[in-house]
Amino acid sequence: MSNAGETVLEIDLKALEHNYQYLKTKIKSNTKFLGVVKAFAYGSDSVAIAKKLEALGADYLAVAYTSEGVALREAGIKMPILVLHPQQISFATMIEKSLEPSLYSLAIFTAFIETANKLGESEYPIHLKFNTGLNRIGFEKKDIDLIVDHLKQNNAIALRSIFSHLAASEDLEEKAFTLRQIHRFEEISKDLETKLGYMPLRHLLNTSGIINYANAQYDMVRSGIGIYGFGNEASEDKKLRPVASLKTIISQIHTIEAKDTVGYNRAFTAEKTTVTATLPLGHADGLGRQYGNKVGQVLIHGKLAPIIGNVCMDMVMIDITDIPCKEGDEVIVFGKENTADWLATSANTISYELLTGISQRVKRIYIE
Known part of the structure; x- marks a missing residue:
């Protein structure tokens, strides 16, 4: 869906x-x-x-x-x-x-x-x-x-x-x-x-x-x-299926030059010409600031894109330099493959914290 x-x-x-x-x-x-x-x-x-x-x-x-x-x-x-x-x-x-x-x-x-x-x-x-x-x-x-x-x-x-x-x-x-x-x-x-x-x-x-x-x-x-969908160990996780998938879209794409910066506090500086995408999702939606600055990654067309700069309240920026995509394309923050447990582990936390932190302003849709 x-x-x-x-x-x-x-x-x-x-x-x-x-x-x-x-x-x-x-x-x-x-x-x-x-x-x-x-x-x-x-x-x-x-x-x-x-x-x-x-x-x-x-x-x-x-x-x-x-x-x-x-x-x-x-x-x-x-x-x-x-x-x-x-x-x-x-x-x-x-x-x-x-x-x-x-x-x-x-x-x-x-x-x-x-x-x-x-x-x-x-x-x-x-x-x-x-x-x-x-x-x-x-x-x-x-x-x-x-x-x-x-x-x-x-x-x-x-x-x-x-x-x-x-x-x-x-x-x-x-x-x-x-x-x-x-x-x-x-x-x-x-x-x-x-x-x-x-x-x-x-x-x-x-x-x-x-x-x-x-x-x-x-x-x-x-x-x-x-x-x-999580059994607290890899062998059991394979036998279970994650119930929740957090998905968003690309709002805008930018091309920035070497030494340009991205986001609050200029936390990311481009080393070369870089293509970035902005997503309508931030720490008020449950994607905490700890996932910023290349700690967390999201999935676009089956390829991983690192989160760059600081996570904002309502937006987050990612590096899509090597991923062909366009504004409006779907982005999977976590789901069946790159699971909530996988993303949480990258930030040295647990799936429970990531899952329970998803804001009530995020629309829920159901697959029966």
């Missing part, structure tokens, strides 16, 4: 389906699948992705914040939605929209119980996040006695799942650390089950965990970057 003369983010829903089905082959048929659609579905379109995952039969969605879940409910998404990092101020809204909180500290746990009681709830589903080594948010094993007391004393809530998050599941040099995390989660699970009298759903694995530690899949797995 052509970008029809503007900067667009092309979202390939067939690629999403391929990735979902591929990741499902890594787990047992009865293991539930949670698709992570936070941050506008990793910079794409959370509503379109959520609707597709719902149609594919995924069991859960996850967002980071309540407002993201509200947007999905208002778009008609009916499936269960886990809110990974809710704040106390949004608890009443969560309940109103049937969003399920991840509770990660005693303060946030008791505050949610108070809200649920105040609103007259009965067995409202909650999830408990345990810290097993990432040291970001989460309960500790020592909190279990108090957690169990609260659960037994309050019928306003019902424990739907417990989970944790692996810190380095993509790095096999950190295998010993990951196995320790899995062991800690196992200990927490058993202690909670003994004291509670039943075992809730358990989930631990992220995308790299699904690929590298499938024996720890428990009752559900969570995939974010994987469903968008």
Whole structure:
């Protein structure tokens, strides 16, 4: 599909389906699948992705914040939605929209119980996040006695799942650390089950965990970057298909002479006669300044063109001296071949940052 003369983010829903089905082959048929659609579905379109995952039969969605879940409910998404990092101020809204909180500290746990009681709830589903080594948010094993007391004393809530998050599941040099995390989660699970009298759903694995530690899949797995086409290692990337492609066009072509400069702060100086193209895309669209000055490259007619000078807010300049092209021609910033991971690596960052940074002013178009 052509970008029809503007900067667009092309979202390939067939690629999403391929990735979902591929990741499902890594787990047992009865293991539930949670698709992570936070941050506008990793910079794409959370509503379109959520609707597709719902149609594919995924069991859960996850967002980071309540407002993201509200947007999905208002778009008609009916499936269960886990809110990974809710704040106390949004608890009443969560309940109103049937969003399920991840509770990660005693303060946030008791505050949610108070809200649920105040609103007259009965067995409202909650999830408990345990810290097993990432040291970001989460309960500790020592909190279990108090957690169990609260659960037994309050019928306003019902424990739907417990989970944790692996810190380095993509790095096999950190295998010993990951196995320790899995062991800690196992200990927490058993202690909670003994004291509670039943075992809730358990989930631990992220995308790299699904690929590298499938024996720890428990009752559900969570995939974010994987469903968008990246497996955090080259061999897996080949089996997945990038969902998002960022495309733009050439607005204007210039021929400049030796010693002429390009862009703000005159950051590029031509060593010889040089042909440049200006693109309608800049750091306000998500192409950060770190990609300037020949760090990043874009694709025109199958050939790579380096970004020259500083990336501007709404424009970027590239060197097309050796590439036959004309104004209006399509430029691929990242896509199926020169992927977001490839471009991000050139600037010493990760695909997650590049993808989630794509501005909402970039038009989204869809391939079904």
